[in-house]
Amino acid sequence: MSVVSRFAVVLLMLGLGACAIQSSQPGVSLPRSGSWVLLPLVNYSQAPQASERAEQILYSVLARQGLTPAPYPRASSEELPLLDDGERLQQALQWARQRGASYAISGSVEEWQYKSGLDGEPAIGITLKVIEPASGQILWTASSARAGWSRESLAGAGQRVLEALVEELPLDPPLE
Numbered sequence: 633m634s635v636v637s638r639f640a641v642v643l644l645m646l647g648l649g650a651c652a653i654q655s656s657q658p659g660v661s662l663p664r665s666g667s668w669v670l671l672p673l674v675n676y677s678q679a680p681q682a683s684e685r686a687e688q689i690l691y692s693v694l695a696r697q698g699l700t701p702a703p704y705p706r707a708s709s710e711e712l713p714l715l716d717d718g719e720r721l722q723q724a725l726q727w728a729r730q731r732g733a734s735y736a737i738s739g740s741v742e743e744w745q746y747k748s749g750l751d752g753e754p755a756i757g758i759t760l761k762v763i764e765p766a767s768g769q770i771l772w773t774a775s776s777a778r779a780g781w782s783r784e785s786l787a788g789a790g791q792r793v794l795e796a797l798v799e800e801l802p803l804d805p806p807l808e
Contacts, residue, residue: 642662648779660771661685661804662762666734668701669765670694671724673758674717674740682744683717686758693794694737698805704728705709728765735771736763743777744786754789774800 670691694701704724721738728736741777743757757777762771772776773798780789 644786661802662735662771663804664698667732668699668735669728669731669733670701670703671728671736671738671763672704672717672720673738674721676740676742677757678739679744682741683760685787686741686744686794689787689791690737690760690794690798693791697798698802699776699803701735702731702733706791725763725765725768728763733765736761736765737761739773742775746786746791747779753782753787754780756786756789756793758781758793758797760794762801772802 670687673683673687673690675681675682691701691703704727724738725736737760739758739760741758743755745755746752747755755778757775759773759775761773763770776793776797778789778793778796780792
C-alpha cells in the first residue's frame with residue numbers, strides 16, 4: 633500500500649470517528665438469564681414519539697444480544713396515554729417491581745432529528761441505563777451521539793447508536 637493510500641485511510645478513519653461520541657460507565661457483570669424488562673425511554677428530543685421509535689429498535693438490538701426483555705405494556709385504546717414521561721417511567725418502574733424483574737432497561741432520547749441545511753444529516757443522541765427495580769439503583773449507564781450521512785435515515789442512525797450502546801452492556805458471556 634502506498635504512502636498516499638495509507639494517509640487516505642488514516643484520514644477516513646479520523647473523519648468517521650469524529651461523527652460519533654460515546655461514553656459508558658463500567659458496571660457489574662449482568663446475567664443474561666435474569667428477569668429483564670424494557671421500560672419506556674424518556675423523550676427529551678423535539679421529535680414527537682422519538683422515544684417510542686427508539687424503543688422498538690432497542691428491543692430488536694437487545695434480542696440479537698440474547699436478551700428478550702418483557703416490554704412495558706402500552707395504554708389500551710380506551711385509556712388516554714400519559715403525556716408526562718417522568719410519571720410514565722415511574723409507573724413502569726412500579727410495574728417492573730410488581731413483576732419481580734431483576735433488571736430494567738430504560739433511558740432517554742436527547743436528539744432524534746435531521747439537521748437543517750443542504751445535506752440534512754440525521755442526528756441522534758441516546759442514553760441507556762440498567763436499573764435494579766427493587767432498589768431503584770442504577771447499575772450501568774451509557775450515552776452515545778452520532779451525526780449520520782446525508783442519505784442515511786433516522787432509524788438507521790438510531791440503530792447504529794443503539795447497537796454501540798448495547799455492545800457496551802456488561803453482560804455475562806452467552807451460553808453455548
